[in-house]
Amino acid sequence: MRLGATPCPASAAGHQPLPRCRAKHARLPVRRGVSSTKPPPPLTKARRDQNRDVATAVVADDAPAYAEQLAAPQDQKDAPYALTSKALGVERGQTLPPVPGGRVHWVDDVSGIGLMRDAVMDPSRNPTTKEGHPPVVGMDGEWKPGSRTPVSILQIATRTDAFVVDLFAVARRESPDDAREAFDNFLHELLQSETVYKLGFSFGYDLTRLKASYPHLASLRTGGQPKGMIDVKQLAHSASANRSNLRVGLATLTKMVVGATLSKAEQCSDWSRRPLTRAQLEYAAADAFYLNLIFDKCIEKSHGGLLKSLDDIVLMGDPRAKGKHLPRKAKKALKKQAALAARLTTGADFSGGGFGSAGAGSGRRPDVEEVSIDLVAVLPGVGQATTGGRKGVAKFLSRDKDVPRFAKRGGAVERWGNAVVLFLSVGTPGRATRGVGQFWEETAGGDLFFIPDQASLDGADAAVAQTPLQVFCTGKQTGNAFRCDDRTGAAEGTAGTDTTASGKDPNEPKEALLFMRRPPGNFVFCGRLEPTDDADEKALRLVDANALRGGSAFHQLVGCRLRDGKP
Numbered sequence: 187m188r189l190g191a192t193p194c195p196a197s198a199a200g201h202q203p204l205p206r207c208r209a210k211h212a213r214l215p216v217r218r219g220v221s222s223t224k225p226p227p228p229l230t231k232a233r234r235d236q237n238r239d240v241a242t243a244v245v246a247d248d249a250p251a252y253a254e255q256l257a258a259p260q261d262q263k264d265a266p267y268a269l270t271s272k273a274l275g276v277e278r279g280q281t282l283p284p285v286p287g288g289r290v291h292w293v294d295d296v297s298g299i300g301l302m303r304d305a306v307m308d309p310s311r312n313p314t315t316k317e318g319h320p321p322v323v324g325m326d327g328e329w330k331p332g333s334r335t336p337v338s339i340l341q342i343a344t345r346t347d348a349f350v351v352d353l354f355a356v357a358r359r360e361s362p363d364d365a366r367e368a369f370d371n372f373l374h375e376l377l378q379s380e381t382v383y384k385l386g387f388s389f390g391y392d393l394t395r396l397k398a399s400y401p402h403l404a405s406l407r408t409g410g411q412p413k414g415m416i417d418v419k420q421l422a423h424s425a426s427a428n429r430s431n432l433r434v435g436l437a438t439l440t441k442m443v444v445g446a447t448l449s450k451a452e453q454c455s456d457w458s459r460r461p462l463t464r465a466q467l468e469y470a471a472a473d474a475f476y477l478n479l480i481f482d483k484c485i486e487k488s489h490g491g492l493l494k495s496l497d498d499i500v501l502m503g504d505p506r507a508k509g510k511h512l513p514r515k516a517k518k519a520l521k522k523q524a525a526l527a528a529r530l531t532t533g534a535d536f537s538g539g540g541f542g543s544a545g546a547g548s549g550r551r552p553d554v555e556e557v558s559i560d561l562v563a564v565l566p567g568v569g570q571a572t573t574g575g576r577k578g579v580a581k582f583l584s585r586d587k588d589v590p591r592f593a594k595r596g597g598a599v600e601r602w603g604n605a606v607v608l609f610l611s612v613g614t615p616g617r618a619t620r621g622v623g624q625f626w627e628e629t630a631g632g633d634l635f636f637i638p639d640q641a642s643l644d645g646a647d648a649a650v651a652q653t654p655l656q657v658f659c660t661g662k663q664t665g666n667a668f669r670c671d672d673r674t675g676a677a678e679g680t681a682g683t684d685t686t687a688s689g690k691d692p693n694e695p696k697e698a699l700l701f702m703r704r705p706p707g708n709f710v711f712c713g714r715l716e717p718t719d720d721a722d723e724k725a726l727r728l729v730d731a732n733a734l735r736g737g738s739a740f741h742q743l744v745g746c747r748l749r750d751g752k753p
Contacts, residue, residue, distance in 0.1 A: 268315070268345040271444065271479060278445035284468040285475050290348050292467075294355040299368040302342065302349045307375060312344045312382065318493060319485055322383045323376070324477030327392035328457040328470055329399075336399035337392070338457040341474035342376070345482075348471035354460070357400045366403075374405035377412040383496065384415045385477040387436045390503070411503075418480050420502045425484035425492055440476060443483045448476060558603035559583045561697060561714075568713040568730045569737025572701075576600070576609065579701055579709050583607070599646040599655070605697040606653040608715070610642060612704050612743055626749035634731040634744070635718065635752070636700075654698040654715050654726055700728070702743045710739045725752075 274283055293302050305311045312321045324343040329335045340351040355361060356369040376382065386392070397406045419434070422443050440448040452469035462470070485492050492499070563585055572578040583602070600607045610622050623638040643650065643658055650656050698715040713730025734740055 269475075270482075276444065276446050280446055282440070282444070282446045282448050282472060282476060285343075285348050285471040289346065290350065290467060290471045292352070293349050294352040294365075296356075296362070296365045296368045299351075299356065299365065299372055302351075303372045303375070305347055305349070306342060306344060307372075307379070307382065309381075311346075315345075315482075317482075317485075318490065319482055320383055320493075320496070321381065322385055322478050322481050324385045324474035325389055325392075326386065326470075326474045326477070327389075327396060328473075329395065330456050330458040331454050335458070337395050339462075339470060340396070341470050343471065343474035343478060345478050348475045350462075350467060350470050352460075353400070354458075357403060359402055370403045370405050373403070377405060380413050382414065383481075383500075384412055385418055385481055386415060387418055387439070387477065389415065389417070414500060415503075416481070416496065416499055417503060418477055418484075420499050421481065421484045421492070424495070424499055425488045436473070440480060443480050443487075444476070448472065554580065554600060554602050556603060557584055559605050559697075559699075560585060561605070564711070565713070565730065567711050568733040569710065569735075569740065571708040571710045571739060573708055575709070579607070579609075582711070583699075597644070597646055597649075598642040599649045601649040601696075605699055606650055606655060607699045607701060608638065608642070608655065609709065610638075610700070610702045612702060612747070622747075624749060625744050625747050626752055628751065631735075634728040634734075634748075636715065636726045636728060637724065638726070653696045654717050658724065698726075704739075704742055707739075710737065710743060712743070 269285070269289065276282060291298070291302070293299060306323055309321065312323070314320055322345070324341070326341045327337045328339050328341070329337045337353055340353055342349045342351065351369070356365040358366070377384070393406075393412070400406060418436075419439060422439055426442075434442070435450075437448045437450050440446065449469065449472070452463075452466050455463075455466055457466070564583060567582065572582045574581065598609045600609065612622050623636060623642070625634060625636050627634050638655070638658055640658065643655065646655075650658075700712040700715055701709040702712050703709045712734050713728055715726040716729055718725045718727050728734065734744070
């Protein structure tokens with residue numbers, strides 16, 4: 187404004203400038219970098235209290251402090267109001283706030299399941315909204331990262347509350363009978379309900395893992411798909427005018443529909459731990475709860491038009507299941523995921539009864555020390571080569587049931603439940619190789635004898651205890667205590683008794699098996715090792731020498747290194 191000019195009275199009073207003042211008003215300089223919009227008004231105390239997470243008292247010791255155990259049923263007049271975007275204080279471009287702590291409930295017993303059922307299935311607690319939106323629940327599952335880990339928690343959220351179900355407490359075979367039956371009945375009622383729509387984000391895979399984790403639950407054994415299951419990707423695709431992309435994750439989809447970002451920081455955390463951290467519980471509750479908000483936003487964007495076609499969207503299912511609208515790499519990844527899902531559904535897991543079965547523990551793959559080798563089944567493979575290095579050997583010894591975990595950087599000795607395995611790598615034929623040892627035969631075509639090199643047994647004292655290899659580490663002769671029982675059957679395929687470790691005394695001596703290879707070739711099964719008849723001689727005899735001689739790899743592994751007599 188020019189010096190000495192009189193400001194417009196209407197403008198100073200905060201009103202629209204009069205016509206005669208508009209010219210002067212237009213000449214006012216505009217300061218760059220300063221927004222012309224007014225800052226938002228400060229939040230009232232009621233709004234701050236509403237957005238603040240309320241931490242309540244915890245009844246169970248393993249319930250996270252952020253969640254509360256369910257209270258007694260409330261009257262309709264005291265029923266909690268729906269948490270809409272406005273009630274939660276959602277701001278565009280910002281991270282979605284966590285579900286208030288008073289609305290997050292930890293369920294781990296039969297009473298909690300009953301109250302959760304009332305909140306989800308009771309029409310007065312989960313009603314049709316005043317806009318005509320039908321009752322919905324968001325569903326999601328979480329598990330510890332890994333292809334064979336059991337589902338740890340199941341999230342079920344209405345428009346008012348989020349329930350985090352501890353499946354380890356209510357769904358396992360060893361869980362209390364009343365809690366397991368109550369959860370099974372509730373899950374069956376929910377999945378088969380035609381009045382409550384179930385919302386998920388590719389929930390079909392979560393359901394497959396649930397079936398593999400807890401195959402004993404009748405609600406998961408029933409054939410057919412859940413009724414009224416809606417994939418929110420299909421819903422958003424139908425609601426958007428330009429047909430939104432179907433190849434997005436939940437965080438991206440939430441930003442597209444709601445306008446705010448959903449945090450995925452805890453997605454790959456350890457969900458088998460108890461108690462869960464506050465961050466994990468916030469993530470779990472939000473993952474299921476905001477599916478309901480996406481549903482309502484999509485209905486609003488369509489001006490209610492989607493309400494007439496919800497059943498058609500249910501029939502569409504997961505768009506990724508059929509591989510439509512996906513690039514080649516995504517289709518390949520989904521094909522691999524589908525193969526894993528099929529394998530899990532058939533129950534081809536190591537425990538033999540699902541991840542959640544008795545004795546399955548946390549569902550992790552067992553260590554090799556926990557797995558017993560069926561010697562009768564593997565002995566016909568003497569002289570044959572395995573594939574895939576030491577992992578291939580583990581697969582061969584476990585008979586393709588599952589590949590147990592082993593030390594990837596372990597030494598030459600590997601201890602199993604009822605045997606110890608010695609791995610040797612040889613060099614060029616005719617040249618001595620450090621760490622292999624010496625082979626000889628007393629007569630042509632007779633017994634083969636072997637003395638391992640001390641370098642291959644360094645640091646393996648604990649692994650070779652109570653095995654034929656122990657004498658080379660401790661210097662104590664064990665005599666014939668490690669003799670192989672001829673009744674177990676020779677490698678040529680004669681029948682014998684089962685030598686698996688089940689039912690055996692844990693202090694009973696273990697068998698010793700030999701695998702050899704010439705890098706970069708594969709390991710060849712060379713059979714069993716046992717001490718010689720001479721108690722004063724530190725040497726081992728290859729029990730299955732005849733079968734090994736019949737193999738094609740005998741010469742390059744052992745034959746070219748044979749001595750004429752004892753060294």
